[in-house]
Amino acid sequence: MTKAKSTLTQMNGYGELNKRTTYFKRYWQLYALLSLPILYFLIFRYGPMYGVQIAFKDFNLFQGINGSEWIGLEAFREVFAMNDFYITLRNTFMLNFLDLIVSFPAPIILAIMLYEIRSARFKRISQTILYIPHFISWVIIGGIVYQLFGTQSGMINGLLQGMGFEAIPFLTEKNSWLVTYLFTGVWQSAGWGTILYLAALTGVNKELFEAADVDGASRLRKIWHITLPSIKPTIVTLLILNLGRMVSIGFDRPYIIGNTAVREYSDVLSTFVYRIGLESGQYTLATVVGLFQAVVGLIFILGSNYISKKTTGDGIL
Amino acid sequence: MTGNMRRGVMKKAAGAVLTALMGVSLLSGCGSGSNEGAASDGSGDGKRVTLKVEVFDRGNSPSPHTITNNWLTQYVQKEFGDPNNIDVEFVPVQRSEETTKLNVLMASASDVPDIVFVYDSSVFYRYAQQGGLTDVGELINEHGPNLKEYLGEETLKFGQLEGQQFAIPGKRAITARYNSYIRQDWLDKLNMPAPTTTDELYETLKAFKEKDPGGLGSKNIPMGLALAPSGYEPLIYSFIKPIQGDLTYSQRYELPLHEGFKEAMQFMNKLYNEGLVSQDFSLDEEEEQLAKDFQNGNVGFITEDVGQILYADGVLDNLKKNLPDSEVAAIDTLTNPNADNKYTKSRYGSNGMYIMIPKSSKRSVEAVKYLDWMASGDNLLTMSTGVEGENYVMEDGIPVVKEDAAQEIKDRVYNGGDMAILANGKVIGDQETNEEAWTVGFPKQNQELMRQSIAVANTDTIGPIVFDRPIEAEAKYGTALNDKLKVIIVQSTMAKPDQFEAVYEREMKDFMNIGGAELQKELEQALQEQG
Amino acid sequence: MSERTSNRIFDTVNITFVSLFVIFCLAPFVHTIAVSLSSNRAITSGEVTLWPVEFNWDAYVQVFSDQSMLNSLGFTVILTLATTLLCMLFTIAAAYPLTKGRLKGRKFFMYMIIITMFFSGGIIPEYLLIRDLNMINTVWALILPGLVSPFNLIILISFFKNIPPSLEESAEIDGSSFINTLLRIVLPLSLPVMATLALFYAVGRWNGFQDALMYVTDPQIYPLQLKLFQMVQNNMVTELTQMEGANRAALTPEALKAATVIFATVPILCVYPWLQKYFVSGVMLGAVKG
Secondary structure, X not given: OHHHHHHHHHOOOHHHHHHHHHHHHXXXXXXXXXXXXXXXXXXXXXXXHHHXXXXXXXXXXXXXXXXXXXXXXXXXXXXXXXXXXXXHHHHHHHHHHHHHHHOOHHHHHHHHHHHHOOOHHHHHHHHHHHOHHHHOOHHHHHHHHHHHHOOOOOHHHHHHHHOOOOOOOOOOOHHHHHHHHHHHHHHHHHHXXXXXXXXXXXXXXXXXXXXXXXXXOOHXXXXXXXXXXXXXXXXXXXXXHHHOOOOOOOOHHHHHHOOHHHHHHHOXXXXXXXXXHHHOOOHHHHHHHHHHHHHHHXXXXXXXXXXXXXXXXXXXX | OOHHHHHHHHHHHHHHHHHHHHHHHHHOOOXXXXXXXXXXXXXXXXXXXXXXXXXXXXXXXXXXXXXXXXXXXXXXXXXXXXXHOEEEEEEEEEHHHHHHHHHHHHHHOOOOOOEXXXXXXXXXXXXXXXXXXXXXXXXXXXXXXXXXXXXXXHHHHXXXXXXXXXXXXXXXXXXXXXXXXXXXXXXXXXXXXXXXXHHHHHHHHHHHHHHOOOOOHHHOEEEOOOOOHHHHXXXXXXXXXXXXXXXXOOOHHHHHHOOOHHHHHHHHHHHHHOXXXXXXXXXXXXXXXXXXXXXXXXXXXXXXXXXXXXXXXXXXXXXXXXXXXXXXXXXXXXXXXXXXXXXXXXXXXXEEEEEEOEOOOOOHHHHHHHHHHHHOOOHHHHHHHOOEOOOEEEEOOEEEEXXXXXXXXXXXXXXXXXXXXXXXXXXXXXXXXXXXXXXXXXXXXXXXXXXXXXXXXXXXXXXXOOOOOOOHHHHHHHHHHHHHHHHHHHHHHHOOHHHHHHHHHHHHHHHHXXXXXXXXXXXXXXXXXHO | OOHHHHHHHHHHHHHHHHHHHHHHHHHHHHHHXXXXXXXXXXXXXXXXXXXXXXXXXXXXXXXXXXXXXXXXXXHHHHHHHHHHHHHHHHHHHHHOHHHOOOOOOHHHHHHHHHHHHHOOOOHHHHHHHHHHOOOOOOOHHHHHHHOOOHHHHHHHHHHHHOOOHHHHHHHXXXXXOHXXXXXXXXXXXXXXXXXXXXXHHHHHHHHOOHHHHHHOOOHHHOOHHHHXXXXXXXXXXXXXXXXXXXXXXXXXXXXXXXXXXXXXXHHHHOHHHHHHHHHOOOHHHHHHHO
16 A cells, blocks of 8 residues: 555646546455455565575574574585485475376366266265365374285285285385375375365356257266366366475375385475474575475466466466 | 566565565564573572473373373472472473474574473484583582482483583483393294294294294284384394494494494395295384284284383283283393394483573573472472372382372372473382382283393393584484484395395495485594594 | 166266265274274274274263363364454455456565465474464464465455356446445355365364464363374374383373364364355356346
């Protein structure tokens, strides 16, 4: 608002001023609405952001951020010289990319399947149950995963061996582990992920279906030509948001589903940061990695938004 | 929109963000840094002061107690606080998040308790290195006669760095650490004697595998193993050559720097590839599967923390319930070819946690007085065990907990172990007394086995070297190396025998690259200085 | 193949697949319930799968007789309600103006918000901010820092944008103010997404405890998940317990852990069916026509 006022006083031409006045007369309500959330962002999000300078300082807990010495880009050099940084970066990309291919479409498909169910009761009950995994913490999921997929003690391998097959090292061989990792991800998040799509599906124009029925279109055709296009904006929004997170990855899932035997694949940036940053107290290095992730994430989200706008017309900005 | 305009917007955005940012950080006082004057002797002027003491919160406070207000906090207030005109305030810290939280508290200066503590020596070194701790040497001389007597020079040494007393180490009641258990009924069935050397153990395990005395088929696990220290450390310690006398480097991740470490890995590789150890050990960091396998009677031999399986309704009791005919014996069998075939095994240092007084604390005198009070009279015993006659009775100088006491009475000391920070375990007197006091806490039927376990665990032990200066590489690389150690163990153990050499060399090279080499250099230098 | 048979095949395949997935999702929950009702011996011996072994209610008796647990439940319910309400108000207030293409500074605000999705100051500056605002050990420390999720905000903007512009324009021509249009037209048309976001916020608050670890030391305002975390996590630090000489027998029994998980999960699970009516197809069109 201050900025608006100052520009206002600078205005000379009466016509210009008049235009401005009508603009604000018309739009002040929107600025009023925005003011509180913006204040929130300034205080709670931008307020602590001076902490970013830790990346350029030899951070000493007791000297505080301002009291610590500047070291320029030294910490960046240190991180970029670490072998583990590249391995964890590669793994982060790899796991996120696989998730994008496998776990991103899963809720879309599931939501459409739920939408196609005719029995309202079955629909209601199954929806409620599909969300349950989202509420179970990874610690508990981890325990269950070991009980199911262990090589010697796991139930699935017990069954396989009972049928005369070789045991599969689902958790200790890195490629099988990838499958297990993806599977648990789909299992945990697909149901929860349907919610947004179901909300979007409520906006589908029923008349289109009636018209298609008259034309004798098959169910799959209707899904392809009516259902999917109507949730396209939601898909695009979520896809862009997801692409923005390509270099960031949650801590719990790779940490808990991962184990030392598959460390080659399961060690990701978040576990790396945890190790060097929180456990070893090297906040400077952790901040450097965080800054790197932020810059790459920002480039990804703006880039994908740009491409999406050009090709589909939808975007988040 | 044109590229040009976009750039313009971004520029403006950046400008506004910076302004906003500066405004707010000015508003919030720009963080910490100001430690207005360190220790003062505030108690003299007769004003009532507040002493803040950290306490671990494990979320196990029984109603109506809370972590900040319970029988023990009241006891402290009444016995120590009121007579000294001090309000003792306890600051709970979640047990599993202690370091993260402590770092943040330290950085905030004003919120940090006057007494804090950690178990992790590298955290202590880091704090000392960054100049955040009070040197309490003089304060102890002046205000802590009981404290000094209780800890003794040997334990105090753990908190000294370059002649300055930056921490007050707690005292460990018992240094016994690991021992081994074997299924005696399996041995009897095969008519074999208990193994007495590593080679004999290997033969015994092979017999367990081939002859399957438990009749278990594919469930048979000759030796139970988990990716936990009690699983791999006893094996490693039975191969490595001590650095000097009966001493090794103190940190777990320093094990690979000892001669003989490779042989240990080779042995584990052999055990794994011949199917003699738990095949899923790399998944079992919490020993849950191991406990399961053992109490279901599938395991022939394990190494464990002393007493770990002997608690009431614990692993052994469950095994007896599941298989009434089973019998377990404590044995000593891992002999070290690199140390005159002795039964070398790790023991704990005589210190417990590192208790520290932050430099920003204005109550360092009161803090030392509090610790001195805790070390005097019966206070430590009361804080860990409760009131004599109500919570315990003395038998031959050993406090025996009254099992028939009312729950309400027992609940008094539910967090006694966490409040009595000066002691790690129950410190009653000398080692032997402490051991006996510990033993009588076990169920009657397991006490004899407990005594044997302790005897085994105390044989041919190897302790940690204590340097009087911090090893910088420990603070810097400790966590990463600790993580790498697990990778070395798992990868070397699980490699195909013909690939062992290559895998081991690759992982060790990595270990050296990420800080191991630097650590080794520093350790050797420190060793020389120490003479 | 007639249209009817192909329809039937589609339905059968569809229902079979969804049912299978439902079973997968239900199994761990059933397992946890079974554990909570079994004896500790049976649990640690690995005998419990989907059915209780040596059935008993002890764990639940213990949970429900723990007054601090019940207090924490009550507190968490109120906290979640308050958080959700405030979060929704702020998110709507931010989202609606940002859908107006003609609003000057819109791009700037969007960038400003998106930047916060990636850059943050880190835990130490965040803690210092909360301290300087005098919010340590207050409920506000659990509500205010997460007031607007940029993620949810962007989703809401994208849904608002999909409302046919003609509806709003006609209202605007009639001279309705923006706030009036928001309340009369935009919000009623957006009930499904609002229900979704409310659910996101509520579940996020319900499941969250990391902020409480940092900002709260007063047991009176421990969220339920923090208590659960203490139980599950504080017990899982083998190396630490070993160092402390603590014994595993003194750790929380598995059955109690499982019972606490159920106790802390069931209330939030009950929220969904209650919101479900907003997901019934056709809400939007119905509202427009009516």
